[in-house]
Amino acid sequence: MNLALKEAGVKPRLAAKRQLFSLSGVHFINDLMTTGLVPALLPLYKQAFDLNYTQAGLILFVSMLTSSVAQPVFGVLSDKYPNAWFMPMGICLCGFGLTASGFAPVYWLLLLCVAVSGIGSGIFHPEAMRGAYMAAGTARGTAQAIIQVGGNFGQAAGPLVLPLFLIATGLHGLGWFAIAALAGLLLVFLVMPWYQRSLEMNKKRQKLIQGRNHVTGLILLTLVVILRSWTQIGVAGFLPFLYLHQGFSLKDGELLTFLFLAAGAVGTFIGGRVSDQISRKWLLFISMAVTIPFAWLLPHVHGVLSIIVLFFFGFFVLSSFAVTVVYGQMMFPKNIGLVSGLMVGFGIGAGGIGATLIGWLSDQYGIYTIFGLFGILPMLAAVLTLFLPSERSLTAKEA
Template identity: 40%
Template sequence: MQAAQRMSAPNPTVYPILFAIGFVHLLNDSMQSVVPAVFPILEKSMNLTYGQLGWIGFALSMTSSIMQPVVGWLTDKKSAPYVLPFGMGLSMIGMLGLAFAPGFWYVLMSVVFIGLGSAAFHPEGSRVAYMAAGGRRGLAQSIYQVGGNLGQSLAPLMTILIFIPLGQFGSIWFTFVAALAVLVLLFVSRWYSSQLVRFPKTVKAIGKTISVTRKKQVGFAITLLVFLVFARSWYSAGISNYFQFYLIEDYGISIREAQYFIFLFLASGVIGTFLGGPLADRFGKRNVILFSMVGSAPFALLLPHVSLVWIYPLFFIIGIIILSSFSVTVVYAQELIPGKIGTVSGLIVGLAFGMGAIGSAFLGMLADVWGLYATMVLCSILPLIGILTVFLPSDEKLRRWEAEQR
């Protein structure tokens, strides 16, 4: 009874913690972005194939993705506030290894450490955002996710400003980024520890057992949601990892010039992520998820076939629309499975992106065999999968399901 009262009592929104965890999300994802940013350098210095580059991206994403639901599940059962700075320490080791890696297998080993650090951060980072949100969970999730998307968008600028002039060794600077993140996370973890009395394990706080039929409905919905996020992630991976090579080969531009196009796509995605939360509040989460993919599909289909001058506006439009559902899918999943914040966050942000990593490796091998043009045409079809969103439960139905469990 007391636990239920604590959970229902209104809490203030703790903005210093929200901005701190959003800032570390930026640092964490900027370190992950080092890997695709250094792709053009590794491709030349180590004579790597597109398939090998795809496996490097696969190793990073799969290590992070497979472990995220595991970390979330474990911390849903037993709180572990200091797993946050510990995980960031693993990322520091990975960045150091990447700076000195002499060959392909050493690069793979280094990115595994970076992936493990990211896996430790994301579910617990999402939990911190939930705990600090008070009554503004949509806003809190947007602040947290925008930090990560902004970090991802820095990859092309890293290539221009760091890796083209300094080469692979430029990644040594990101060990200092990891050290800064550890210091901020020590502050966040202390706050997290002090709040545990206000946030007993919500899995135990949910009173009623749902029926077998409802379990099947929820299982179908979460599986479909993961598949939709997978398709979105596969498309984003194809653009951010391989479109730069398509620009270089088919349009004859330099590595430096290609990075500006990729940066525009990723930066517009940050805008879309920020706008997605308010749009979902006004028009519904399922509607935003549907629009983010189906609405971007016509522009995605055009992208591989237009002249260079049209790629800028198309990238800007596609980035805003397709990533407008980035934070919305996490909030939707948390409402679909209430009480399992870490597990759900790990599943959506982690496992779904891991499936996208499989797509990244496949696209790399496809580019080696069929060429970049065919690969980009295949990518352009992926947003059409978003039409399956109509089979997700509506927002109203989610609210009815949640009320039945009280």
């Protein structure tokens, strides 16, 4: 919803609610099989292949490189050749790679399987984000919140699946996720007729957009997303190791990681809804600034207080997730796939690559040292947010 509609008091409305929720369901399945399960599986992969922390971080690095960092490339292709068939292709590769990783006999084949799964996710995302854009109507923040909350809950469900299922079955239990991939395919095929019709209408709309892209703004916004994702993915990946160090069981550690990620999903939804009513720039700044004290407190609290801190940490760090996608689309209104690849893919993946550095720091200085780093990253992100262009200056481009 643009600034003019906000000032006119027009209530945000979705254009295609049913299709949007279907896309959110597919996003849940996709992210469950990549960014949800891969970080959660690190302790099992580490034990099965006798890995050190650096090697475990490399698994996450490969997943993020293929699923996220490469997304802008798929986004550019999606902008030039938009095609609904990218979504089922992505889900198939994603499911195959994950299930095969449970049967990999050696470490390098494990990395290859993780890479195939990641490529599938990278293909899926830009086209799915275009679907959210076309289904949004005047409620763009809400539309992104709905589709992104599906992905966020997929990430959150990964750590939950581990204690409920995979700890008992071992890595071979990943074979059952072929059923999840089939469910994702079914949802995609239900959406495709609407999607193909909407693509033709969207092509005409894109031709009416005027104005130049705001390159500097998008670069700064991408840096903010990288810092935010380095914080979120680093905590999600290494929180079980912190709690193991404090004497918790792996099951308890994964359940607490689920709490952190589920709180982020709630924050994503609420933040997206609120962004249709207030400035996206200042909502982004507030979310980063409020995250800082909870990040500093996390490794120093215990008991019920640690649960409270963990929840609010997850809530605020991801409350700007949908906001940054819409904000980026406003800066590059003719390049929805590219922006989605940057905001949902490259920004997150580049932050996730930091997991390799985090693993190395953990080997060298201990797990508590790297958790101190997570208090600095959102502080830097909050400062960068102050230099982003105002929403008012971007509205004319989408008129």
